[in-house]
Every structure is written in C-alpha cells, then in structure tokens.
Amino acid sequence: MRSEAILSVRDLGFSYGTREILSIPELDVRAGETLALVGPNGSGKTTLLKLLNDLIRPSSGSILFEGRPAAGDPGLRLRSVYVHQSPFLLAGTVYRNVAYGLRVRRVPEPEIRRRVEASLDLLGLAGFKRRDAKRLSGGETQRIALARALALEPELLLLDEPTAQTDRASGERIRTVLADLATRGGTTIVFSSHDAAFAEALADRAAFLEEGRLVRIEPGRRRYAADLPSQAPESPV
C-alpha cells in the first residue's frame, strides 16, 4: 500500500443554514487503502462521502485531492466515483447504465463492451445487459450501480452503505468483490457502514463518526475475505 494521501481533509465544516452537519479538523485518506466510515444514522457519513467526491462543497475548510483543491478538479471527477446508498439507475437498459461513464470518457466501443460484460459478470449479473434498469430489485440495483462504478476502473471508489439495500446473497457478493478489490490493491476505497464489525473486517482503517464529528480512527483487520463462509475451513467437530 502506498502511504501518501490521495485525499486530505483540513478544517472541514459543512452546515445547512445555521445547523452544523459535519466538522472534521483533519483526515487523510491514503492512496490504496480501504477506509471505513463508521457511525450511526445522521453521523455525517453520507455528507462526508459526497464532499470527498465534490458532489457538494464544504461550508468551510478544504479538501485536497493529491495536494490540489478537490473542488472542480477534473482529475478527481474522472478518477473517482461515488455510489449512493440507494442508487439511482438511469432510464434504459442495464447496459446503458454500466456503459454511461465509459461513454463520457470516450472509451472505444469494443472496450466498453468488454468492461461492461466483465463488471456485470463480476457481480453475478451476466444475463442482465438488456434488462430494463427501472424494473429491478433493490439488491440487483445495488449490484448494477457497483458494476457501473467498477467498469470505470476508478482509482478512488466511494461507497455509501454498499450492502444496506441488499438481500443476503447480493450483500455477500458485494462483500466478496470489495474484499477482493481491497486485497488486490490499486484502488482506494472509502465506504460507510453502520455495521462496525463488517467495516473493520474489510477496512485497513475505520474512522468513527458521531454527530458530525470524527471521534477516533482504529486500524481495521481486513480479514473479511479470509472469513467468508465459502472459504472457511471445516469445523473439526
């Protein structure tokens, strides 16, 4: 894992009117690490993820992407992607959705086909290409949104509660894919979860938020891949 910061948060504040939602004096996201944001509902996890992706702007302080201001940085826009807790799929087919970001980046069509198929396959959605994106279950929607993000091969992947809307099977698939991505390295992952055990298992570090404040950072165990039931050793009993 590289140790330099891909994202640096400095004296960050975010408010709605006079109501302060988030206040973080300092936080670095290291390149290649998997960082979990852990906290209860309303602790500011989603707001922080959106701020890190420049989808909303801070009320005060700054966010730096590779040392430069993140606000309006085209590099951040093209090298990172954010996935909502309850993702929005665009009208049309699943293929159109997964190919959308690649078309924005003017990737050649044969390469788009290859990447779309590979990312759908990875998430167990090989037969979904021609399906209407608006007529899918919550778990399928979540996996397609993740496939759409992974097809971009982002350097920075920001995920809001990636398994919150899923059934058990979809959740398991997403956990496996993320664990594999984290183990392979090369992608910085920042994800939020209210499930501390899951977050710590998958992450290199876990940042705990409470009422918009960063209360502590703990090292994670990133043991999830090894602990998956399918890979667990048989009990001797």
Next chain:
Amino acid sequence: MNPFLGALELIVSGDREVFLIAGTTLHFSFWSTAFSTLPGLALGILLANYRFPGRRAVAAVVSSLTALPTVVIGLFVYSFISRSGPLGSLGWLFAPPGVVLGQTLLALPIVVSLVYTGLSKLDARFTETLVTLGAGRLRRLASTLFEAKYVLASALLNAFGRVTGEVGVSMMLGGNIRWYTRTMTTTIALDTSKGEFERALSLGILLLAIALAINALVHAAVKHEE
C-alpha cells in the same frame, strides 16, 4: 333529419369543408406547438435546473399565464399585428400567421410550466449520478431530456390539446374566414349561432375524438413515466 345523424353523415361521407376545417385547426395547432417547443423547453429547463434571483417569482408568473384567457392573448397580439400596430406591415392579422403567433403565446407558458414541474420532480440522486459518472453540462442536459422524455411529451401534448380547443385567439386574430382561417371551434360557434347544428355537431364529434386521443397519449406518457 336528426342533427346527430346528420353530423355523423357529414363525417362518414367525408364532407370536404368539415375536413378542411379540421385540417386547418390541426395545422395551426401543430405549428404553434412546434414554435413553443424550443423556447418552452429552454425556459422550463432553466427554471428547473438553475438558481437565480427571482426564479420562484418567474415560475409563479409562468404558472399564472397558463390560465390566461385566450381573448386577452388575442387582444394583446391584435394590438401588435393590426394595421396601426408595430407589426402591422407584416399583414398577419386575419391570416394564418396571426393565429399561429397567438396560439404559440398560449402554448408557451403551458410547455414551460409543465417542463419545469416535471423536471423539478426528478430525483436529486439523478443529477448526482450523472456528475459522479463524469458527465459534463451538455451530456447532463441530453441525459435529462432522455430521462424526462415522457414528461416532455406530456407537456407538448397538453399544449397541443389546449390550442386545438381554443376559440378566442382563432376568432380575434383569424377572423373566422371561410376556406382560410376558419377552425373547428370558430365554426362551431358560428354554426350554433345560426342554428345549423349538423356541421357544428360533426366538428364537435371530431374535436372530441382529437381531445380523447390526446388525453390517451398524455395518460400513456404519464403512466410510462410512473
């Protein structure tokens, strides 16, 4: 003969004047809707997507204009295209361009208002999704139009329906001239006043059929959107 049966006979026999009047009406409606489409979409998108001072006030004014009486629009346009008006030299009064201009002004606030309302209802996650996937302004605009295509179709069909059924603009600016600017509604008004119910009824039936067809299309568009 029973006026209703007489009206049906006019339709079934393909009475030339009845169908010419229906054609003139649809012709005017088509062009006025077409001319209101581009500025209507542009203003609707502007109101829905961009924050500027007075935006809510503009939206409220546009919404109020959808209820403007057609005779007021007729009067307003009349003052411009009558011989003594600033556009009098164009010769548009009591001619098709005058009717189309008036109906365009009637359709425009309807298109703007419905596009604005429809786009305002788009999920907030939609724009964030486009942004995070890297879409620039132009692609976001194109994607928004695609996402809201049924809302937009519904807005245009509503505008078309409104101008097809209006009387005031056609009467004041077209002059109800036979074989030239006579529309279904102006003919119905004239024939009824003369006691000639058969043709008025036949046009009424055709107008009702058009209104029902438009309503069915709007309903289908809205249902598809849901």
